[in-house]
Amino acid sequence: MERxxxxxxxxxxxxxxxxxxxxxxxxxxxxxxxxxxICNYSIFCCNDDLFGYYECEKGVAFxxxxxxxxxxxxxxxxxxxxxxxxxxxxxxxxxPKLEQVFRLE
Numbered sequence: 775m776e777r778x779x780x781x782x783x784x785x786x787x788x789x790x791x792x793x794x795x796x797x798x799x800x801x802x803x804x805x806x807x808x809x810x811x812i813c814n815y816s817i818f819c820c821n822d823d824l825f826g827y828y829e830c831e832k833g834v835a836f837x838x839x840x841x842x843x844x845x846x847x848x849x850x851x852x853x854x855x856x857x858x859x860x861x862x863x864x865x866x867x868x869x870p871k872l873e874q875v876f877r878l879e
Contacts, residue, residue, distance in 0.1 A: 776834045780860075780869030782824040788857035789822060795854065802846050810840035824858075826869065838866040 784792045796817065807815065811832030818825045830837040841847045851862070863870045 776830045777874070778826075778828050778830055778834050778837065778869075779872040779874070780826045781872060782826070782858060782860040782869070784819065784822040784824060785857050785859055786822060789819070792819075792854075792857045795857070800846070800850070803850050806840070806844050806846045810837040810844075812837050834871070838863075838868040841868050842866055 807828075811830050812828045813831055815828035816826070818827075828837075851860075854860075861870060862868065
């Protein structure tokens, strides 16, 4: 199982709205993520800074490709752009990967 971590930033003053939208995440978005093999997905915040982590049952490259090709993900990203600052990798269409420097098993 491969792991993926990403970072982003909530636009200043938009944290409550960011949280609300994730509490009301679209069922089709959840399905898209699961179809991409994404599981154990968590997003954490510290003030306006975000850190996301998920595991990829079918590999990171597959998850990236599925997200990049998904109309639902494109619609979600459009929906979130007024509350979220997130640089997308132009090659994969997904969040840029963070480099793993430590892991305790």
